Amino acid sequence: MKVPYSWLQDYVDIDKSIYEVADKLTLTGSKVEEVIDKGKEIDKVVAGKIIKTEKHPNADKLTVCQIDVKTETIQIVTGADNIKEGDIIPVALHGSSLPGGVKIKKGKLRGVESNGMLCSEAELGLADEDSVHGIMILDQNTPIGVDIKEILGLNGGVIDFEITSNRADCFSIYGIARETAASFGCDLKNIETDYKTNDENINDYLSVKVDTPLCRRYMAKMIKNIKIGPSPEWMQAKLNEAGVRPINNVVDVTNYVMLELGQPLHAFDFNNIGGKEIVVKMANDEKFTTLDEVERQLDSSMIVISDKEKAIAIAGIMGGQNSEVTENTNTIVLECANFDGVTTRIASKKLGLRTEASSRFEKDLDPNLVEIAANRACYLFETLGVGEVVGGTIDIYNEKVEPHYVKVSPEWINRFLGTDIKTEDMIKMLNRLGMEVEDKEELVIKVPTFRQDVKIKEDVAEEIARLYGYDIIPSEKILGEAVEAEITREQKLIETVKSTMVASSLYEALTYSFYSPKVFDKINLNNDSELRNTISISNPLGEDFSIMRTTLIPSILEVMQRNILRDNKEARVFEIGKVYLNVGEDLPDERQKLIIAMAGNVDFYDIKGVVENLIEALSVDKVDFERETQNPTFHPGRCANILVRRKNAGVIGEIHPDVLENYDLEERVYVAEIDLGIFFDAAKLEKKYKPLPKYPAILRDMALLVEDSVEVKKIEDIMRKLGKGIIEEIKLFDVYKGKQIPEGFKSVAYSLIYRADDRTLTDEDVNKVHDAIVKELETKLNAKLR
Amino acid sequence: MRDKLEQIKVEALEKLKECQTSQMLDEVRVKYLGKKGELTAILRGMGQLSAEERPIVGKIANEVRETIENAIQEALKEIKNKEKNYRLSLETIDVTMPGKRNKIGGLHPLTKALDEIKEIFIGMGFSVAEGPEVELDYYNFEALNIPKNHPARDEQDTFYINQNVVLRTQTSPVQIRVMENKKPPIRIIAPGRVYRSDTADATHSPIFHQIEGLVVDKGITMASLKGTLDTFAKRMFGEKTRTKFRPHHFPFTEPSAEVDVSCFVCGGEGCRVCKGSGWIEILGCGMVHPDVLRAGGIDPDVYSGFAFGLGLERIVMIKYGIDDIRLFYENDVRFLKQF
Numbered sequence A: 001m002k003v004p005y006s007w008l009q010d011y012v013d014i015d016k017s018i019y020e021v022a023d024k025l026t027l028t029g030s031k032v033e034e035v036i037d038k039g040k041e042i043d044k045v046v047a048g049k050i051i052k053t054e055k056h057p058n059a060d061k062l063t064v065c066q067i068d069v070k071t072e073t074i075q076i077v078t079g080a081d082n083i084k085e086g087d088i089i090p091v092a093l094h095g096s097s098l099p100g101g102v103k104i105k106k107g108k109l110r111g112v113e114s115n116g117m118l119c120s121e122a123e124l125g126l127a128d129e130d131s132v133h134g135i136m137i138l139d140q141n142t143p144i145g146v147d148i149k150e151i152l153g154l155n156g157g158v159i160d161f162e163i164t165s166n167r168a169d170c171f172s173i174y175g176i177a178r179e180t181a182a183s184f185g186c187d188l189k190n191i192e193t194d195y196k197t198n199d200e201n202i203n204d205y206l207s208v209k210v211d212t213p214l215c216r217r218y219m220a221k222m223i224k225n226i227k228i229g230p231s232p233e234w235m236q237a238k239l240n241e242a243g244v245r246p247i248n249n250v251v252d253v254t255n256y257v258m259l260e261l262g263q264p265l266h267a268f269d270f271n272n273i274g275g276k277e278i279v280v281k282m283a284n285d286e287k288f289t290t291l292d293e294v295e296r297q298l299d300s301s302m303i304v305i306s307d308k309e310k311a312i313a314i315a316g317i318m319g320g321q322n323s324e325v326t327e328n329t330n331t332i333v334l335e336c337a338n339f340d341g342v343t344t345r346i347a348s349k350k351l352g353l354r355t356e357a358s359s360r361f362e363k364d365l366d367p368n369l370v371e372i373a374a375n376r377a378c379y380l381f382e383t384l385g386v387g388e389v390v391g392g393t394i395d396i397y398n399e400k401v402e403p404h405y406v407k408v409s410p411e412w413i414n415r416f417l418g419t420d421i422k423t424e425d426m427i428k429m430l431n432r433l434g435m436e437v438e439d440k441e442e443l444v445i446k447v448p449t450f451r452q453d454v455k456i457k458e459d460v461a462e463e464i465a466r467l468y469g470y471d472i473i474p475s476e477k478i479l480g481e482a483v484e485a486e487i488t489r490e491q492k493l494i495e496t497v498k499s500t501m502v503a504s505s506l507y508e509a510l511t512y513s514f515y516s517p518k519v520f521d522k523i524n525l526n527n528d529s530e531l532r533n534t535i536s537i538s539n540p541l542g543e544d545f546s547i548m549r550t551t552l553i554p555s556i557l558e559v560m561q562r563n564i565l566r567d568n569k570e571a572r573v574f575e576i577g578k579v580y581l582n583v584g585e586d587l588p589d590e591r592q593k594l595i596i597a598m599a600g601n602v603d604f605y606d607i608k609g610v611v612e613n614l615i616e617a618l619s620v621d622k623v624d625f626e627r628e629t630q631n632p633t634f635h636p637g638r639c640a641n642i643l644v645r646r647k648n649a650g651v652i653g654e655i656h657p658d659v660l661e662n663y664d665l666e667e668r669v670y671v672a673e674i675d676l677g678i679f680f681d682a683a684k685l686e687k688k689y690k691p692l693p694k695y696p697a698i699l700r701d702m703a704l705l706v707e708d709s710v711e712v713k714k715i716e717d718i719m720r721k722l723g724k725g726i727i728e729e730i731k732l733f734d735v736y737k738g739k740q741i742p743e744g745f746k747s748v749a750y751s752l753i754y755r756a757d758d759r760t761l762t763d764e765d766v767n768k769v770h771d772a773i774v775k776e777l778e779t780k781l782n783a784k785l786r
Numbered sequence B: 001m002r003d004k005l006e007q008i009k010v011e012a013l014e015k016l017k018e019c020q021t022s023q024m025l026d027e028v029r030v031k032y033l034g035k036k037g038e039l040t041a042i043l044r045g046m047g048q049l050s051a052e053e054r055p056i057v058g059k060i061a062n063e064v065r066e067t068i069e070n071a072i073q074e075a076l077k078e079i080k081n082k083e084k085n086y087r088l089s090l091e092t093i094d095v096t097m098p099g100k101r102n103k104i105g106g107l108h109p110l111t112k113a114l115d116e117i118k119e120i121f122i123g124m125g126f127s128v129a130e131g132p133e134v135e136l137d138y139y140n141f142e143a144l145n146i147p148k149n150h151p152a153r154d155e156q157d158t159f160y161i162n163q164n165v166v167l168r169t170q171t172s173p174v175q176i177r178v179m180e181n182k183k184p185p186i187r188i189i190a191p192g193r194v195y196r197s198d199t200a201d202a203t204h205s206p207i208f209h210q211i212e213g214l215v216v217d218k219g220i221t222m223a224s225l226k227g228t229l230d231t232f233a234k235r236m237f238g239e240k241t242r243t244k245f246r247p248h249h250f251p252f253t254e255p256s257a258e259v260d261v262s263c264f265v266c267g268g269e270g271c272r273v274c275k276g277s278g279w280i281e282i283l284g285c286g287m288v289h290p291d292v293l294r295a296g297g298i299d300p301d302v303y304s305g306f307a308f309g310l311g312l313e314r315i316v317m318i319k320y321g322i323d324d325i326r327l328f329y330e331n332d333v334r335f336l337k338q339f
């Protein structure tokens, strides 16, 4: 909310700079977004009166003006078409400056001397370029020759505050003034609200009925014999500075009071209120055209103000075109009401219409503010000569809100904050915030109705803390029992996974947890795959981000795609991320997965090596890689399931060319996806020392000719089984196909290391086992020794 | 015979001087000391000498042999040295050529920063807790003092699974889950993914990371909150870092504050990163609201606590001068390699 400093100074006597005020208020809880000091950049701009205009001799669109700026009469050439003799306008003199670093110097325009410039609101930084037309025309009573900053109240600058949802009272200049007074310990001035009325009574003209409890209070005033015209210059200047465009004296007064006190008001043209009756009720499903000439669809969740026949305003949001104040308006009904915050907020959201009024009502205003604001507006209508206030008031206020009480002991506050603040200082601070403290032992605090946010003792502690100064509260260690950090087994294992992946020259990626349901087709998933049973977001950012992922494969393929298409050909990445499995309960099963992807100068055995490194680092036991030919995401001849203790813990393989095509990839990509939960269940964190071998080993090589289809695991299983505990290591060192090997066969060559724990093996010991292995391989696998 | 021996010695030593290679040395050895060598021939002729002369000549012959052998050894050493130096000179390489490196990968910058933050808090006795990302509305909002229709629900544009289930908009629900399962003293941080329905652009991401902190015990004060976060800020951003606690409003803490740290880029002088203010806003915090303690099953008349939450991406972006949050989730290896 924009608070012009000069306006703030109407209610607090303060001689600090705007920056000091902004800093102090930030530290006491009113967050400053920005300090805008437009006047700072304006220099040598004064009010001048146009005494003569002539056509430019050489240019049709230019006008040559003689301007009285009190000390002299100067000639200025302008292109504006909204000026005439007698107008009073802002004149930038020779050597003047304007916002944005613009400097004005005298010169010639198409051969005619021009000694300055006439300014628009935009050029003075008061309004947007596109919201103004032509030169700013000042009030006829404006004194000539006076600095424009003084006239327009630009000397003070503006503070833009962020108002938090709990502080509706601060959504006003007066509320900020109250905070300022409390922060600096100075006095807050009263608002003038006394006005005279005529001797008529509003009740003779109008009746009001409130049909919904969501309107907590409805007050109506009537002003007649209105002379519509512009509001005074000072009011326009203040509105402009606060970011509200001046319209006419009636609308400007309502906006002025709204900004000043935080209570939105609305003026209806009385002549357009059918049946001279106002009813506040829930809307029908109806169409309604608001002041901004937009037709809107209403429904029964919204409150409307209607006359005898039709809606005339959407409560708390915007008035209707059908009852708008116009140039011809003679009598107005001034509405000053209180509408339910949530209802206003929901309606405003549904309509896509957030206004100055709705953004205040949605914070839930104090119903007692209604009366002050109505009186203030009447005061302004009367003193500014806008019209004649009709006597009497219509005020429908069924459940009066009274001040409430909060009890708290000063000791508790000090204990809670870790401070040592004197009770009398606490009382002073609370008083400055408009809270009366009735009992001085245990503080019994009478909280004014505009501070509904102060409900419990912690709220009082906050009020004290912020005025005392968060910066003065000491900074201490946590007292009490020492607590030791626990690092869980899973957390330790995750660290091992990460370090193993990095050591395997992989880069960590982080991808979105949601993706498109189309990705399942992209990775060729079967239609009945349970991975398609997802959790979906009911209000996603779009279909592409609409389901929670059940596998990381599409996510990582996208990363590979992006990298390979950007020529990072040797992309090697991993991610540790969650999948969200729909298990038919309220919440999905969130499982931690590891995904690895590699491309470039690699093959299946490279990625398998990474997984084997991980298995070793985690000491996962009983792991098998079993051929998988039916997984449609993968190359049917280059894919395996990873089994841990016979439980499926993941998949590894080369991505199927059809899938690669779906990702516009020509290069082979290898992927492994592992369920870390299953890996961790079988992992061993504790390492145990095994004595180094005491007895020598015997090494035997073995070259076998086997059919192509024989997996080496089958050979090794036999070796291990028959090794009877003396086989220490089975090393596959060569697989060969080609010359000297018959078609359909391969040669596999092993080094076998034999060793016993308890004795030196003899050749005879080894031969017995070795021969038995060969024999078994011959019979079971049809292998031939080469 | 003596003269003959002397002559052999002189001759052999002379020849040795001319030797250039170990092969030439060998030839000299064979010529004089070999089985058919000249010295051997003389020794073979010793039988003709008288019994008196024999030992004398024998001694001289042995001396000559020793002298020659020593000289050969000496020469051999020298030649070997020369040969080695020659070989070494041939083996000279360009030491400025690049080394052969074992490729290693790297962690994501967000993970790295998170690890750093975790380490600081673990050092202060905090454990690391976790909670679900797909969360019940109750934990994400209700239990945190944000009832249905509370304006704070609009401020955090929420992804809904259904009426009762959301993608958590903050890590704060972990507070409640921890309190439900653990008696004070509680000292945890809870890092993780959070979700807001913001379309991705340079400064917004529908997914980002928060780190929640919660301390609950008897006698926890606002002063302990300040002390803890001061310590964190100093360890994270440098010993000279100052903090500024500004009052703010959060539904789940009371009193609440936002915390700025003195800009770690310019040291508080004012620069582009801190927009000239010298301060950078990094976290929100406050004393746990008694309603929230109650929701976690903890008696606010006995215990008090504080909580804080910080955004990971923001800190990493400022630290490394990254100007587009989407880079974190694009995973271009050329980006990932830089950290």
Ligand SMILES: [Zn+2]
Binding pocket: B263, B264, B265, B266, B267, B268, B269, B270, B271, B272, B273, B274, B275, B276, B278, B279
């Ligand atoms: Zn800086």
